[in-house]
Amino acid sequence: MSGDVSTAVRPTDAADGEDGRLSFDAVIIGAGHNGLTLGAYLARSGLSVGVFERRGEEGGGLCTEELTLPGFLHNVHANYHTFVGLAPAFRHLELTEEGLEYVRPEVQMASVFDDGQALCVHTDAERTHASIARISERDADTFRRLQAEARRYVDLMLETFMYGPPVGINDLTKALVTFGLDKRSEFLEAKLRGSTIAQFLDRHFESDAVKAHLAFHAAICGYATDAKGLAIGFPLLVGKIDNWQLCLGGSHRLAHTLWRDLVRHGGLVHVQCDVARILVADGRAVGIELTDGREVQARQLVASSIDVEQTVGRLLAEDPSTAALRAKRSELRHPAWSLFSVHLALSEAPHYAAAAFDPDVDRAWVMNLGYSRVGDLIADWKAAREGRLPDPHPNAAVNSLFDTRDAPPGKFTGLLRQIVPAKPQNGSIESWDEVKDEYATRCIETWQRFAPNIQDAVIASAIDTPADIERKLTNMRDGDWMVGEIALDNLLDKRPLPELANYRTPVERLYMCGSTQHPHGFITFAPGYNALQVIAQDLDLEPWWRWV
């Protein structure tokens, strides 16, 4: 969080190498959670690790700031953590033993609809069933079967699709056929690679509201409802639909915990240290040069957790071995849509009109405000891609319902987040500055429509547009919070480019370990963890994290 920079180490505090240069076994560019994760594993493996970060604090998207008023802690970017307890890093790096705390709200998610009905997803599957059954008994039964099936193989799917080198989609579908998955699974089948999430939902569910809620859930995970092929990932999403967790004290606590683990094992994080270029000698990465001219030696490896454009285009601009990659920068895929956030300081929690239908909506964490049909979502995706501002259907979250530390006593923080075009009217991303105030008002009005007391509850607000995302986190070009489009032909072994998909680069001992890589952005720890496997192989490190 802001003001926490004293916890990170500035370069003058670090020991210099023999020739006066800073020197580490491993130099990592970028202190987002993937860079920190890789650093923490390498430090625990006995390597000296230096992480270099442009911003004034570690964490990247894990930033928590008093955006509205003193005492109101807002998660600027990452708010929903869905891999808690699932990502190997939680176990290997003993994160919860470091004091990291999460809460898993009992009412995980809810949809409130224009007709006054509502639907809730609970941590208790039977309560979820009962909630869906009020809208459609058949869909409630179908969802129960889908969730039960997905839960059975979620561990295997995570291991296969997230925490390991990427597999090819053709290998995947061939294996599904070889193992007879089509015959033994009601929901997982090879033809999903040609289906959209909307088609999957139409195939299995009958109620518009239920389908809208499930599509909404996928959308918050970055999965467009109408993108061909993404249905193949949908069962995995459902497998962890009830694992949405809130980091107590703000998302930055996670970054801070990773930092602490790194430092405890001898690593250092250098903040306000912008990297100017990666030093290459005889085709091998040997260090970095900072923008202030200082050089840092990398005795064994350099890993970049920032985007490909910066890594290849700026930091390796003079390197001949990556010329072919630089020429392919235009092939890097970023979505035309992004997220528009309104952070609010509130005098009271929202009371939804739909609580008359289901009182649990007032206890829900992640709210869908008004997507009643899958077509509503598809219309928003279409508008965003065409540069039009959709009629707001923001998702809303009041973290203070579950974490009283994030606001003064009796007060609440609120977050509204809406799918929007990265560049409104297909202009420049900066044109957001002209329309943001009016659009924020429309988002708040939508919330008021479903929770009338919000009208008088807003004490202060702060807006975070796609332009703001890019300004703060240069990694997220055009507000691309997934650092690369979520599309079947930009995932797995195609991400970010086939040449970079295995975390290695044309420069020996230079690795990519950020959200550009498989699987994608979000707080997964996976790009850092997967890069570790490749590095361990190349450096012949003892893989102490395996098989535990």
Place this chain on the structure above:
Amino acid sequence: MAEVFSTAWLAQWAELINSDESLPDHAPPGLWRIYLRIEGDSASPYVPQDESLHLLLHLEDGRCTKLERGAGPPGPRDLDFRFSGPAAVFEQVAAGQRDPVDAGLEGDIKIAGDMGFLLRHAELVKEIVDLYVGRLETDWPKGKPPYGGEAVSAA
């Protein structure tokens, strides 16, 4: 007939693998080391509770070059894949009562290693598993699974 998990039973399995002429066609070149950790549970009479059997299977160019009981688990450098789970589940699979793919999908048998490799060589994996299921002539002197519970038929 040999008792499940016995030396003779493992030798029989190795022989089955090596008598399969199509396996080398599907196998990747090189040595692949597979570790089966069969964990004693309250149900199986063949592996004491709180103890584990450590079976090591080496495949080289599609041929079984080692299939034996180890004294303990191999180090992480000495294996490529690990399959682990309760003895009763492995025994049900060997008896043809439990579908091995379901056991893996449902997490009763945990799989760790390069999952991409398993997917790329799905046919090889399926052939080896099929040899384990049903074709091994097994003696069950202490009783045959399921042990008081319901068996789940193999596909």
